[in-house]
Amino acid sequence: MSKIPYEVYTEEVEALSVLSPDGEIVNKDKLPELSDDQLKELMYRMVFTRTWDERAINLGRQGRLGFYAPVSGQEATMVGSEFALEKDDFVCPGYRDMPQLVWHGLPLYQAFLYSRGHQHGGQIPEGVNVLMPQIIIGAQVLHAMGIAMGYKLKKQKHVAITYTGDGGSSEGDFYEALNYAGAFKLPVIFFVQNNGYAITTPFSKQTAALSIAHKAVAAGIRGVKVDGMDVFAVIAAVREAAERARNGEGATLIEAVTYRFRPHSLSDDTSKYRTKEEEGEWSEKDPIARLAKYLEKKGLWSEEDTARVKDEAKATVNEQIKKAEQTEKMTIPGLIDSMFEKTPKHLEEQKADFQ
Numbered sequence: 001m002s003k004i005p006y007e008v009y010t011e012e013v014e015a016l017s018v019l020s021p022d023g024e025i026v027n028k029d030k031l032p033e034l035s036d037d038q039l040k041e042l043m044y045r046m047v048f049t050r051t052w053d054e055r056a057i058n059l060g061r062q063g064r065l066g067f068y069a070p071v072s073g074q075e076a077t078m079v080g081s082e083f084a085l086e087k088d089d090f091v092c093p094g095y096r097d098m099p100q101l102v103w104h105g106l107p108l109y110q111a112f113l114y115s116r117g118h119q120h121g122g123q124i125p126e127g128v129n130v131l132m133p134q135i136i137i138g139a140q141v142l143h144a145m146g147i148a149m150g151y152k153l154k155k156q157k158h159v160a161i162t163y164t165g166d167g168g169s170s171e172g173d174f175y176e177a178l179n180y181a182g183a184f185k186l187p188v189i190f191f192v193q194n195n196g197y198a199i200t201t202p203f204s205k206q207t208a209a210l211s212i213a214h215k216a217v218a219a220g221i222r223g224v225k226v227d228g229m230d231v232f233a234v235i236a237a238v239r240e241a242a243e244r245a246r247n248g249e250g251a252t253l254i255e256a257v258t259y260r261f262r263p264h265s266l267s268d269d270t271s272k273y274r275t276k277e278e279e280g281e282w283s284e285k286d287p288i289a290r291l292a293k294y295l296e297k298k299g300l301w302s303e304e305d306t307a308r309v310k311d312e313a314k315a316t317v318n319e320q321i322k323k324a325e326q327t328e329k330m331t332i333p334g335l336i337d338s339m340f341e342k343t344p345k346h347l348e349e350q351k352a353d354f355q
Helices: 036-061 075-083 098-103 108-115 139-153 172-184 213-219 231-246 276-283 287-297 303-325 332-338 345-354
Strands: 090-092 160-165 188-194 222-227 252-257
Touching (some): 036 075, 036 098, 036 108, 036 287, 036 303, 075 098, 075 188, 075 231, 075 252, 075 287, 090 139, 098 108, 139 160, 139 172, 172 213, 213 222, 213 252, 222 231, 231 252, 231 287
Parallel strands (some): 090 160, 188 252, 222 252
16 A cells, blocks of 8 residues: 655645747647637637626726626636536626626626616526626535536536635635535536635735645545636636536536736725736736737737727627616516516515505
8 A cells, every 4th residue: 555645735736828928839738629710709709808898897987887897807717618618507607707607698788787786687598507696705606516416416417617716715605515516526617716816815815725726635626727817728627627527527626827907896996905017917918918829820810800809899788788778677566576487475465565
């Protein structure tokens, strides 16, 4: 019998990278198989998402949206992870994860309704396997665990994926979900977008663990750390995790090291806790610029393509926000009715008070 060392996992692990900031492949073995059309679609979605994000920030400042959490800088983690899924897989997001929902099938105007606090923002269309973003930090991790348990009991080859940030990985719900998923070998992916800060708290003060990926060890599940600014690394990791889950090999915890270029929310001031030097270093790892360099070398993308997608995204956002604004206003009777297939008698009586 081989000896087991007294101390285990006491060394840091290097994040998986496939595509360098210069647009060069540095790990051919992990390069995901993608057709030219898929590569262009991936780039399209990332450019569209950033343009939408920039417009949404302005809409929020104009009072046309409610709560909004900026996403620029995290396109590789968001777009790439969803791109690696199948349509029947289930997405359980946190409040910054609206792009995954939209690319998984939620109409954009409903994303805007959600931000505006409208009940129809949470009226998920048939066949779109998503939950609405969870505001309670980490609660969505338990939801994904439950959905995955349902898939296992029904013997369905689907996967649940859930997202949180480095702050969310400190919540009790996070540890409970990992432990349960490990004990029952559930088909779930815990995707942590470590963007360096839990609002203003730096990762160095968030945990004494060498990485979030190390936290998989205690739960008995697989832990992976990837370069979250590298969309190819993200796709490779999620595809592998999903394949393992479908094959009955259990859950995976993926830590994607990324960076949000914008504030935590529209009420945040990053100058209070981040330096210009730090922001400059991360801007050189921009996931969109990185992929653009790769595609340009392959003759699949150009600056004109980027400009075209930006124009299309701006027009789409303008159209979809107008649709959201033209949606019928909420009423108390309407809100009550939307909660039930058949409204209970006692609530019908209460509705009369608001007629």
